[in-house]
Amino acid sequence: MDKQRQYERVFNHFDEDGDGRISALELQNCIGSLIGAPMSMAECVAAVEMMDSDGDGLVSMEEFVRMVEGGGEEERVKELKEAFKMYEMDEGCGFIHPKSLKRMLSRLGESRSLGDCRNMIARFDLNGDGVLCFDEFKIMMSSSS
Incomplete structure (x- = not known):
């Protein structure tokens, strides 16, 4: 299986409602079931904000792949600084x-x-x-x- 298909499979697992975006609630539900220990909603909101480059409050497939591949470290630091300011x-x-x-x-x-x-x-x-x-x-x- 190629890398893109693997990313899509994982992304779709997080995207419970199939709308092509991962919300903080979907992230919280999936992480909780995967690791057996829930993340707080605040942690999930902050994680989504960190990955969300277009500011819509959700994580698209493109944003997800960028995060998984570790690309854009400079962009990630910028996004973290914005979250920190909040x-x-x-x-x-x-x-x-x-x-x-x-x-x-x-x-x-x-x-x-x-x-x-x-x-x-x-x-x-x-x-x-x-x-x-x-x-x-x-x-x-x-x-x-």
Whole structure:
């Protein structure tokens, strides 16, 4: 089986409703069934945002292949920076604080306590300062994709 057909097969597995696009919910459902541990909706939304180059909130076959092949690393970093900005408390501060994470998760429809947000940050807070810098955010996003 050629590579393109393999990509299509995997893509179609994620695309539950067959509309040619993968939504955050479809990603969450598929990842949960594949690895047996669910990703949070916020993680799925962020993953879709990272892959979504046309800004429609969904992942097309083309975007999926680009992500799988690892092409466009520069573009991926740019997209991650955009996602990171959404979570910053004060635009341009360079950090995601527990309060800003809580606020963004609420906007995404996922209510979490401040303590939950501190714990989520602590998992990827490599220097122990209680906030996520961009490099720590990149690590978090690559571990959830």
